[in-house]
Amino acid sequence: MSEPLVGNCLVAQSGGPTSVINASLAGVINEALNHECIEEIYGGLNGVLGILQEQLIDLAAESQQTVRALRHTPGAALGTCRYKLKKATDFDRVLEVFAAHNIRYFFYAGGNDSQDTADKISKLAKQRGYDLRVIGIPKTIDNDLVSTDHCPGYGSVIKYISTTVKEIACDNAAMGQHDLVQIVEVMGRNAGWIAAGASLAKRNEEPNAAPHLIYLPEVAFSPDKFIGDIQQVLKRESYCMVVVGEGLIDEDGNFVATSGNAADAFGHKQLGGAGDYLRGLVEENLGIKARSVKLGMAQRAAAHCASQTDNNEAYLAGQAAVKAAIAGETDKMVTLLRGDSDQYVCETGLAPLAEIANGVKKLPSNWINEDGVSMNASFYKYALPLIQGEVEVPFDQGVPVFAKLRMDRVDSQLEPFEV
Amino acid sequence: MSEPLVGNCLVAQSGGPTSVINASLAGVINEALNHECIEEIYGGLNGVLGILQEQLIDLAAESQQTVRALRHTPGAALGTCRYKLKKATDFDRVLEVFAAHNIRYFFYAGGNDSQDTADKISKLAKQRGYDLRVIGIPKTIDNDLVSTDHCPGYGSVIKYISTTVKEIACDNAAMGQHDLVQIVEVMGRNAGWIAAGASLAKRNEEPNAAPHLIYLPEVAFSPDKFIGDIQQVLKRESYCMVVVGEGLIDEDGNFVATSGNAADAFGHKQLGGAGDYLRGLVEENLGIKARSVKLGMAQRAAAHCASQTDNNEAYLAGQAAVKAAIAGETDKMVTLLRGDSDQYVCETGLAPLAEIANGVKKLPSNWINEDGVSMNASFYKYALPLIQGEVEVPFDQGVPVFAKLRMDRVDSQLEPFEV
Numbered sequence: 001m002s003e004p005l006v007g008n009c010l011v012a013q014s015g016g017p018t019s020v021i022n023a024s025l026a027g028v029i030n031e032a033l034n035h036e037c038i039e040e041i042y043g044g045l046n047g048v049l050g051i052l053q054e055q056l057i058d059l060a061a062e063s064q065q066t067v068r069a070l071r072h073t074p075g076a077a078l079g080t081c082r083y084k085l086k087k088a089t090d091f092d093r094v095l096e097v098f099a100a101h102n103i104r105y106f107f108y109a110g111g112n113d114s115q116d117t118a119d120k121i122s123k124l125a126k127q128r129g130y131d132l133r134v135i136g137i138p139k140t141i142d143n144d145l146v147s148t149d150h151c152p153g154y155g156s157v158i159k160y161i162s163t164t165v166k167e168i169a170c171d172n173a174a175m176g177q178h179d180l181v182q183i184v185e186v187m188g189r190n191a192g193w194i195a196a197g198a199s200l201a202k203r204n205e206e207p208n209a210a211p212h213l214i215y216l217p218e219v220a221f222s223p224d225k226f227i228g229d230i231q232q233v234l235k236r237e238s239y240c241m242v243v244v245g246e247g248l249i250d251e252d253g254n255f256v257a258t259s260g261n262a263a264d265a266f267g268h269k270q271l272g273g274a275g276d277y278l279r280g281l282v283e284e285n286l287g288i289k290a291r292s293v294k295l296g297m298a299q300r301a302a303a304h305c306a307s308q309t310d311n312n313e314a315y316l317a318g319q320a321a322v323k324a325a326i327a328g329e330t331d332k333m334v335t336l337l338r339g340d341s342d343q344y345v346c347e348t349g350l351a352p353l354a355e356i357a358n359g360v361k362k363l364p365s366n367w368i369n370e371d372g373v374s375m376n377a378s379f380y381k382y383a384l385p386l387i388q389g390e391v392e393v394p395f396d397q398g399v400p401v402f403a404k405l406r407m408d409r410v411d412s413q414l415e416p417f418e419v
Numbered sequence: 420m421s422e423p424l425v426g427n428c429l430v431a432q433s434g435g436p437t438s439v440i441n442a443s444l445a446g447v448i449n450e451a452l453n454h455e456c457i458e459e460i461y462g463g464l465n466g467v468l469g470i471l472q473e474q475l476i477d478l479a480a481e482s483q484q485t486v487r488a489l490r491h492t493p494g495a496a497l498g499t500c501r502y503k504l505k506k507a508t509d510f511d512r513v514l515e516v517f518a519a520h521n522i523r524y525f526f527y528a529g530g531n532d533s534q535d536t537a538d539k540i541s542k543l544a545k546q547r548g549y550d551l552r553v554i555g556i557p558k559t560i561d562n563d564l565v566s567t568d569h570c571p572g573y574g575s576v577i578k579y580i581s582t583t584v585k586e587i588a589c590d591n592a593a594m595g596q597h598d599l600v601q602i603v604e605v606m607g608r609n610a611g612w613i614a615a616g617a618s619l620a621k622r623n624e625e626p627n628a629a630p631h632l633i634y635l636p637e638v639a640f641s642p643d644k645f646i647g648d649i650q651q652v653l654k655r656e657s658y659c660m661v662v663v664g665e666g667l668i669d670e671d672g673n674f675v676a677t678s679g680n681a682a683d684a685f686g687h688k689q690l691g692g693a694g695d696y697l698r699g700l701v702e703e704n705l706g707i708k709a710r711s712v713k714l715g716m717a718q719r720a721a722a723h724c725a726s727q728t729d730n731n732e733a734y735l736a737g738q739a740a741v742k743a744a745i746a747g748e749t750d751k752m753v754t755l756l757r758g759d760s761d762q763y764v765c766e767t768g769l770a771p772l773a774e775i776a777n778g779v780k781k782l783p784s785n786w787i788n789e790d791g792v793s794m795n796a797s798f799y800k801y802a803l804p805l806i807q808g809e810v811e812v813p814f815d816q817g818v819p820v821f822a823k824l825r826m827d828r829v830d831s832q833l834e835p836f837e838v
């Protein structure tokens with residue numbers, strides 16, 4: 001084992017939050033406290049944006065209660081950003097901030113853009129001879145990172161969606177005579193991982209239960225087939241529940257929600273999304289009533305319905321990042337590895353940041369049934385273990401209680417920086 | 420006390436489901452079992468529609484497990500309808516079905532349209548000399564029934580919305596640099612009870628917390644004021660969260676958004692789209708990014724986030740309906756009465772069905788702050804007790820488990836009836 005690298009650590013969060021990204025933060029904090037070579041535990045506010053502006057807080061000053069509460073708090077407690085480091089001066093500034101605060105360990109939780117940023121920071125530090133260990137922590141409801149079996153955040157979003165679909169199905173079954181078609185729009189700009197997850201609302205051995213039809217970005221959308229699919233379900237069932245990913249694309253490869261005929265019922269062309277578009281198709285072509293739900297940010301913030309498995313793994317990934325860095329690893333992201341046994345087990349591994357940064361994991365096409373609108377047993381085998389267990393969120397006065405960081409600012413050492 | 424009326428009882432559900440209407444059903448079943456004068460416990464499928472078609476099931480044949488599970492099952496387990504009895508032949512048929520099955524007790528869970536139906540059936544039976552006791556059970560997320568302090572279903576929908584708003588607020592706070600305005604559209608066709616309930620996401624002593632702006636049907640909507648409101652919040656906060664009721668109306672008294680022209684049997688227009696309308700206003704007038712969420716049916720089906728207080732009261736209302744009928748009452752609806760003490764207590768009472776049928780309870784205008792976009796302490800005092808306690812829903816394999824009735828059909832005695 002290499003000589004321990006003594007210095008401070010910095011953790012930051014990036015991209016869209018998930019309901020478990022703060023569990024990873026708690027994992028980093030708790031694990032960092034175990035290692036004497038880590039002197040201070042700093043948090044960077046708003047991802048790289050705050051690092052550029054030297055906005056650091058002292059995480060060791062937070063109470064143990066607060067750190068424990070982070071494990072069930074949605075959003076990103078440190079704040080996040082979608083800022084992309086581009087200019088050489090940006091990267092220089094990051095290293096300048098790191099040097100000013102003796103940051104020797106950098107942990108960055110995010111998706112592939114964020115891991116790309118971490119990779120570039122890591123490589124620049126090496127080139128400059130600045131001793132720095134950089135470990136990425138996977139985070140995305142989109143589940144599209146390569147080299148990891150799945151991503152923290154995914155299990156919780158599909159548990160919430162499956163629960164919601166199952167509940168709405170009860171409502172629709174009761175109202176079958178009135179509301180014939182229900183459309184639930186879920187996130188997923190480039191891949192159908194999230195929409196596919198809605199299929200967990202039914203067991204694979206109940207093919208006729210809701211959701212009846214799932215439309216994925218992976219399957220080119222045909223309005224004619226869609227109308228036919230609905231008619232077929234309505235021959236068999238008293239209602240039809242449809243789940244659609246927001247990134248649905250037509251046969252020409254364009255997003256249906258931004259193509260010409262996606263105008264909503266009120267004529268505002270840019271309004272509405274894939275769900276409203278499908279609702280319009282049903283009402284215009286079949287003359288029957290359809291309803292739509294757009295879960296939007298509610299789905300990625302739904303801590304009250306998070307998966308305990310996902311939550312545990314997010315925490316584990318945070319801990320593993322610190323352990324790996326202490327062990328001398330750098331320029332890697334923590335991955336989740338699934339055991340081969342029938343009983344689900346998950347361990348952490350590591351993969352090069354560059355590999356994560358440049359890849360996108362697609363939903364395997366052979367997990368989609370031939371009908372194009374449902375998932376097969378391979379998907380169930382993959383996804384079902386990820387939604388097991390319910391996170392217990394404390395409620396006070398009827399609503400959940402979430403962590404609020406006191407945010408003790410670390411004194412700035414440098415001149416302000418214009419971003 | 421009057422001579423016990425011996426015969427069968429029939430319970431049915433009507434209108435849009437809530438996450439606790441089945442708790443009322445469980446209350447009816449369990450209480451009916453206590454009284455020997457009630458010989459059979461029948462359920463009518465799909466409200467009056469199924470009664471017309473003589474679609475009755477034997478509820479006493481359901482297992483105790485199933486009846487217990489009804490207490491946390493969303494939807495309406497018997498099915499529901501929005502069918503309005505109009506023709507004299509419809510009413511004749513209802514009494515014919517009742518007579519054929521010796522129905523002497525009729526319990527109908529629903530909103531004011533449904534209580535109107537129950538009232539008419541009750542009056543016709545009296546006129547015809549058919550001995551029948553009719554008791555309505557209040558049910559509506561809209562909370563707009565008169566003569567009752569509040570309605571079963573309301574506490575749960577606003578608990579779910581407050582929870583969701585509080586969670587999304589964490590996400591928005593983290594993404595403040597990116598997504599500036601978040602709009603959450605909630606139900607509420609004629610009144611702002613539901614939208615107002617979102618204010619419980621913050622305590623009244625935190626006026627600056629989310630939701631920052633609540634737009635209610637009670638306050639005529641002005642686009643100019645709306646844009647000004649948003650600008651004011653964004654001067655103070657890093658993001659602005661807006662909650663809007665679907666039934667928002669403009670200064671001329673028209674709905675700002677209607678989704679299509681479809682109207683139901685009662686002439687209600689199907690609303691939806693107020694959220695997208697506001698989003699468009701923000702993007703067009705301020706040139707900043709806005710996101711919207713439309714909770715749709717998810718909000719009234721969210722059993723996994725129901726209020727235990729609401730759930731208990733829904734059950735209590737079902738029990739009270741049976742007790743009242745046994746005691747000789749008829750043509751009344753069970754009401755919920757709040758005690759005068761500071762400690763919240765709730766008892767049941769009774770009010771004439773005709774009174775319920777013809778009234779609509781408005782959100783008191785003096786509970787809305789002068790800014791028109793927030794609620795004052797009187798509203799908090801009213802609503803906060805209704806969301807207390809969390810219903811524990813059993814999960815299996817990662818998703819909630821709901822009751823499924825075996826639905827043993829009662830043999831038909833009459834010729835089929837065309838509806």
